[in-house]
Amino acid sequence: MELLSKKNDTTLAVLVHLSTFSKYFIPFGNFIFPLIIWAVGKKDKFLDENARRSLNFQISLFLYWAFIMGTAIATAFIVGSSIDAEINLGYDTFYLSNEGEMFVPFLIILAISGILLLGLLVLEIISVITATMKASENEVYKYPLAIPFLRSSNQSENEQFNNNTKNETL
Numbered sequence: 001m002e003l004l005s006k007k008n009d010t011t012l013a014v015l016v017h018l019s020t021f022s023k024y025f026i027p028f029g030n031f032i033f034p035l036i037i038w039a040v041g042k043k044d045k046f047l048d049e050n051a052r053r054s055l056n057f058q059i060s061l062f063l064y065w066a067f068i069m070g071t072a073i074a075t076a077f078i079v080g081s082s083i084d085a086e087i088n089l090g091y092d093t094f095y096l097s098n099e100g101e102m103f104v105p106f107l108i109i110l111a112i113s114g115i116l117l118l119g120l121l122v123l124e125i126i127s128v129i130t131a132t133m134k135a136s137e138n139e140v141y142k143y144p145l146a147i148p149f150l151r152s153s154n155q156s157e158n159e160q161f162n163n164n165t166k167n168e169t170l
Helices: 002-024 029-040 045-081 103-136 157-169
Strands: 085-088 093-096
Touching: 002 029, 002 045, 002 103, 029 045, 045 103
Parallel strands: none
Antiparallel strands: 085 093
8 A cells, every 4th residue: 555655646746747848738837737736745745845846947937938038028129129120021122220230239139038048948848857757766856947936844944044054154
């Protein structure tokens, strides 16, 4: 019976990580489904830790994505508003004032933003697959670049403070 419960916990932990890919089919599925699975098996420490780390990573990725998109849109708008371009498709006319001085920085901003967003996508895919494999082996994966918004309930605030001060004094 102990082995059966261990298998179920591992299966749910694997499912927590894989359910984050649901965001490509269902809006905010990467938050909704891990939360549901976490609520179902919250008493299990292994599932609890996997769900917390998965949700922390998804929240962090969302914030990174929002920051990159916000910065890209704002800078593209500022730089793009200084471009005086005229496009006339009827006569094949394309005109840039100031000899296209601001067009190159505009393209650079868009290219850098695209590369950063692509990097986040690749990081997410690799990290979620790695976390899924680690969970299937009864291990907990530490996601890269994850901000710990949801902390473990096993430690009280005093224990966390004591652990932090011990680490700082060493």
